[in-house]
Structure formats: structure tokens, C-alpha cells
Amino acid sequence: MKRNTKILVLAVVIIAIIAVAAAALSGYGQPTQVLKISTTTSLDDTGLLTVLEAAFEKKYPNIDVQFIAAGTGQALEYGKKGDVDEVMVHSKKQEEQFIADGYGTQRYPFAYNYFYIVGPADDPAKINGTTNATQAFNKIMTAGTADPNTVKFVSRGDNSGTNTREITIWNSTGVNYNNSVRGQPWYIESGKGMGDTLVIADQKSAYTLSDSGTYLAYKDKIKLVPFLTQGKDLLNVYSLIPINSTKFPNVNTAAATKWTDFVLSTEGQTIIGEYGKDKYGQQLFVPIAGKPEPTS
Amino acid sequence: MNEIVNGFFQAINLIVTLNPEVMEITLRTLEISLSSTFLGTLIAVPLGGLIYFRNFKGKRSVMNLIQTLYSLPTVLVGLLVFLLLSYQGPLGGLNLLFTPGGMIIGQTILILPIIIGFTITALKGVKGEIKDLSMSLGASEFQTIYTIMREAKYALLGAVILGFGRAISEVGVALMIGGNIRGFTRVITTTMSLETSKGNIELSIALGIILLTIALIINLLLNQIQEK
CATH class of the missing domain: 1.20.5 (Single alpha-helices involved in coiled-coils or other helix-helix interfaces)
Structure with missing residues (x-):
């Protein structure tokens, strides 16, 4: 007993x-109002969000903006669980599905740039001179199949926005991605973020698809050069999507609306358009609020 | 090779100049890992004592389970605690996802098996006579447990150090539950992983050296206590 x-x-x-x-x-640690935004690593890594956050918090000192950076797939997943108030991502198809499923209220495109196709300077697949991504990927596939020891392609393989685009381009060459690309000896899946993937591609003298921001940040550390930096199939549009508060009553809609308005405002759009000019010597993002979404 | 050397000098530079961001991240790292170690010790040492002193059916299986859980993957703990704390999860109402509090819970769970297991090992190291003597002198069970724990205190300290080492060096829980939010849940290991992916290799190495330096200081302090 x-x-x-x-x-x-x-x-x-x-x-x-x-x-x-x-x-x-x-x-512990919930001092003021918190606005949680899940976003993509490629956007976060450029440093743009830090600058936007500082300007926003100056205007609204009682709102603490917190970014959780992950691949687009995971960033949307956080939104689907109601764990964030807003998402900032770059994968139109997935975004539209996200809204159709009722998780997000509306898609607000706020900036764009282009994906880069980068590779070793000696260009073993001879993609220099191609005019679009489909053509370039086709050449890489043909050359890689013929000689997988010299021609390689490194993929993120992580369901990120960049990875999703890459798969779309492979499918546009007319082959089935799962049958003819994935698992081939010349095709390597890194399963990592953009920075790591660029380093792996560099070490293996391979081609890869990168967002421009991460490539420019890495340019001095690797030997890869950009071959294609523009065109319809490389267009990369970033959007804001507030989470649907009907579905998740915990969401901080008021703060999310303030953030959306700020990013789309003249002040926010100017910051976006100017960003990177001093650090990288060139503009990283083209602001597009209030304009029709670019198609090429 | 150059990067390692440069990283080393950058680490010294960051420490000497008291770089505000590095200081802030280091303090937060210590706060979170020490909290989880404290909480973990509070739960695991009594539990370990209980398992050691009591004879019950399936004790062997429990020991096997604890030892298996030494290999508990940090990402698995991260994932499970994430699902628990997620808004729609059973503990969603606590609002702990993507906060330091959530990270402490995750790290505590992560280090429990190690501290429990090594508490048992520490107690096994105490000679059986002490238990018998204490009991025969009329000590109650709790008094006996206390006496033996006192005998084993240095070995118990070792168990706690091991738990702390696992907490401060892990990245899975910190990343999945903390979300690596700048100025809020960013700790040394998650900063290293982020800076590496951004190409700031030297800063990552510098932070790694800072983490090891903290571990060294803490071990020196505890050794000091052990020798007294």
C-alpha cells in the first residue's frame, strides 16, 4: 500500500x-503579434526578405514577421496544416491547386526573374546557342545518354519550385520524365537545397537548373557558367498567398493583409526592384504588382 | 583546406569582436539546450533510478528499448513532435510550433533515453553492499536510492553531459520544430546548415568551432566539479 x-x-x-x-x-517567446510566413529557400537565401521585413517592422513595430524557409512543396504543406499565416512561393501550378483546395484565399504575384541553366564552361552537351530551355535539356539528354561520364545533370529532387519547373521542362521535350530521365546514369538527384546542388554540380562538372539569386550568390565560389538566362519556359514568378481563415481560425489575417499590402505597395516594390544592385551588381527581381503577369 | 584555416581565424575574429549576431545565436543555443538538458535530467534521472531499483516483468526488454533509442534519429523526433504541435495536432492549441519552447520539448524527448540509460549504468557501478548496508540500517527505499545516487553522482554527471552534448549538436529537431527563424529560433547548428547552403563556408566552420569551444568550456567546468 x-x-x-x-x-x-x-x-x-x-x-x-x-x-x-x-x-x-x-x-515563452510570443512577445508581440506574430506573423508567420513559410517561404522558399531560394527567396530567403538572397537576403531580400530580411530587407523587406526591416522596412515593414519599422512601419508596424508591434508585428514580428517570422520566416520559415523550406522548398515550395514543404512551404505549402505548412500552409495546408494551418501552421503559418501566409506563404511566399514560386510554383504557379501548385499554387493554383492550393487555392482550389481552399487552403489559400488568393494568389498575389509580386516579383519575377528567370531560372538559369548553368553548366561547365567547356559545354560538353553543346547547349550554348540554344534558344529555349526545352532545346537545351534535349541536348543534355541526348549527350548524357551517349556519354554519361562526361555529360551529367544534377537535379534538386526535393519537390521544390525549382525542381517542379525542371521536371516540367523535361516533360516538354516529349519524353516521359519518370521513364527516360529519372534514374538514368547521367541524371543525379541531390535531394538538397539550391546552394548545395550548385556545389555538387560544380564538383561533377554537371549542368543544373538554378534560380538566378542563388546562382549569383554562388558565382564566385564555383566554375559553372550560365548558358540560358531568359525565355518563357524559364520565367520564375513569386507570389504571396494568405492562408484561408475560414479553414484555420487561428490564422492572423489582419497581419497577413498588412504584409501583402506592404509588399505590393510602391515602397515594397521599390525595395524589391532595387535589391541586389549593390551586392551582386545587378537587379535580382523585377517587381510586377499591378501589372499583368508576364508570359515570357 | 584554405577554408578550414580561414574559418578558424574568422571564428577567433567573431568571438573577439563579440559579433552581435553570433553572440545572440550562441546565447539562444545555450538557453535552449541547457533548458532541455535540465528538463531531461529532472525526468530521466528519477526514472532511471526507478528502473534500476525495481524488479519487474519485462525489465530486460525495457533496457533493450532504452538502448535502442540511443540511436533515435533527430529527424524522426522532429517529425513526431512537429505532428504533435502542429495546429491540427493533439497539442496544436499550445501554439508551440516554430518556437523555442517547442524546440526544448523536442530536444528533451531526444535526450531522455540517453540520460535514463546512462543513469542506470551509473547506478550499476555502485557496489551492491551499499544498498544492502543502507537497507539493513533501516533506511527507507527512498533514502537508499538517495544514498546510492550520491555515491554515483560523478557518473550521473557524465550521463547529463552526454545528454547536453546530443542536444546542442543536433540539427533535426531544431530545424523541423524551430523552423530556423532569424532572431527567434535560429541556433548554431541550423545557422551552419543555412550558411553552408548559401555558400558562406567559412562562417559555418567558424560557428562549428564556437560550438566545440562551448562544449569544451562546459566539460572543463564539470571536470572541475568532479575533481573536487
Whole structure:
């Protein structure tokens, strides 16, 4: 009997410790209003969001903007679970599906740039001079199949926006991606972020598809050169999507609306258009708020 | 090779100049990992004691399970705690996802098996006579446990250090539950992984050296206590 009492006391003590800890922790670190935005690594890595955040928080000091950077697939997944208030991503098809499924309210394109097709300077697949991404990928595939030791392609393989675009381009060459590209000896899936993927491609003297921001940030550390930097099939549009508060009542809609308005405002769009000129010597993003979405 | 040397000098530079961002990240790292170690110790040492002193059916299986969980993948803990704390998960109402509090819960769970297991090992190291002597002198079970724990205190400290080492060096839980939010949940390991992917290799190496330096200082301090 006495033993059982002691066990009971011990159990109560442990539960009390956990309860107190949980109570203390739940209040820990939620000082002001928080706006959680999940976004893509490629956007976050450029440093643009830090600058936008600083300007926004100057205007709204009681809102703490917090970015969670992941691939577009995962960033949308956070939104589907109601764990963030807004998403900032770059994969139109997935975004439209996200809204159609009722997770997001509306898609607000706010900037664009182009994906780059980069590769070793000696260009073993001879893609220099091709006029679109489909053509270039076709050449890489043909040359890679013929000589997988010299011609290689490194893919993110992580369901990110960049990865999704890459697969779209492979399919546009007329072959089935899963049968003719994935698993081929010349095709390597890194399963990593853009930066790591560029380093792997560099070490293997391989081609890859990169967003322009990450490539420019890495340019001095790797030997890969850009071959295609424009065109309809390389167009890369970034959008904001507030999470649907009917579905998730916990979402901070008021703050999300303020952020959306700020990014689309003249002030936000100027920051976006100017960003990178001093650091990379060129504009990284073209602002597009209030204009029709570019098609080429 | 050059990057390692440069990283080393950059680490010294960042420490000497008290770089505000590095200081902030380092302090947060310590705060979170020490909290989880404290919480983990509070739960695991009594639990380990209980398992050691009690004889019950399936004790062997419990020991096997604990030892298996030494290899608990950090990403798995990250994923499970993520699902628990997610808005639609069972503990979603606590609003702990993407907060330091959530990271502490994850790291605590991660290090529990190690501290429990090594507590048991530490207690096994205490001579059996002490237990018998204490009991025969009329000590209650709790008094006996206390006496033996005191005998094993240095080995127990070792268990706690091991737990701390796992907490401060892990990246899976910190990334999945913390979300690596700048100025809020960003710790040394997640910063290293981010800076590496951004190409700032030297900064990553510098941060790695800072983490190891913290571990060294903490070990020196604890050794000091052990020698006294």
C-alpha cells in the first residue's frame, strides 16, 4: 500500500513538472503579434526578405514577421496544416491547386526573374546557342545518354519550385520524365537545397537548373557558367498567398493583409526592384504588382 | 583546406569582436539546450533510478528499448513532435510550433533515453553492499536510492553531459520544430546548415568551432566539479 502511494506521489510530481514546464514554455517567446510566413529557400537565401521585413517592422513595430524557409512543396504543406499565416512561393501550378483546395484565399504575384541553366564552361552537351530551355535539356539528354561520364545533370529532387519547373521542362521535350530521365546514369538527384546542388554540380562538372539569386550568390565560389538566362519556359514568378481563415481560425489575417499590402505597395516594390544592385551588381527581381503577369 | 584555416581565424575574429549576431545565436543555443538538458535530467534521472531499483516483468526488454533509442534519429523526433504541435495536432492549441519552447520539448524527448540509460549504468557501478548496508540500517527505499545516487553522482554527471552534448549538436529537431527563424529560433547548428547552403563556408566552420569551444568550456567546468 505504502509503495503504491509513493509511486503515485512520484507520478504526480512528474506530471506537475511537465505541466509547469509546458505552461511556462507556451508563453515563452510570443512577445508581440506574430506573423508567420513559410517561404522558399531560394527567396530567403538572397537576403531580400530580411530587407523587406526591416522596412515593414519599422512601419508596424508591434508585428514580428517570422520566416520559415523550406522548398515550395514543404512551404505549402505548412500552409495546408494551418501552421503559418501566409506563404511566399514560386510554383504557379501548385499554387493554383492550393487555392482550389481552399487552403489559400488568393494568389498575389509580386516579383519575377528567370531560372538559369548553368553548366561547365567547356559545354560538353553543346547547349550554348540554344534558344529555349526545352532545346537545351534535349541536348543534355541526348549527350548524357551517349556519354554519361562526361555529360551529367544534377537535379534538386526535393519537390521544390525549382525542381517542379525542371521536371516540367523535361516533360516538354516529349519524353516521359519518370521513364527516360529519372534514374538514368547521367541524371543525379541531390535531394538538397539550391546552394548545395550548385556545389555538387560544380564538383561533377554537371549542368543544373538554378534560380538566378542563388546562382549569383554562388558565382564566385564555383566554375559553372550560365548558358540560358531568359525565355518563357524559364520565367520564375513569386507570389504571396494568405492562408484561408475560414479553414484555420487561428490564422492572423489582419497581419497577413498588412504584409501583402506592404509588399505590393510602391515602397515594397521599390525595395524589391532595387535589391541586389549593390551586392551582386545587378537587379535580382523585377517587381510586377499591378501589372499583368508576364508570359515570357 | 584554405577554408578550414580561414574559418578558424574568422571564428577567433567573431568571438573577439563579440559579433552581435553570433553572440545572440550562441546565447539562444545555450538557453535552449541547457533548458532541455535540465528538463531531461529532472525526468530521466528519477526514472532511471526507478528502473534500476525495481524488479519487474519485462525489465530486460525495457533496457533493450532504452538502448535502442540511443540511436533515435533527430529527424524522426522532429517529425513526431512537429505532428504533435502542429495546429491540427493533439497539442496544436499550445501554439508551440516554430518556437523555442517547442524546440526544448523536442530536444528533451531526444535526450531522455540517453540520460535514463546512462543513469542506470551509473547506478550499476555502485557496489551492491551499499544498498544492502543502507537497507539493513533501516533506511527507507527512498533514502537508499538517495544514498546510492550520491555515491554515483560523478557518473550521473557524465550521463547529463552526454545528454547536453546530443542536444546542442543536433540539427533535426531544431530545424523541423524551430523552423530556423532569424532572431527567434535560429541556433548554431541550423545557422551552419543555412550558411553552408548559401555558400558562406567559412562562417559555418567558424560557428562549428564556437560550438566545440562551448562544449569544451562546459566539460572543463564539470571536470572541475568532479575533481573536487
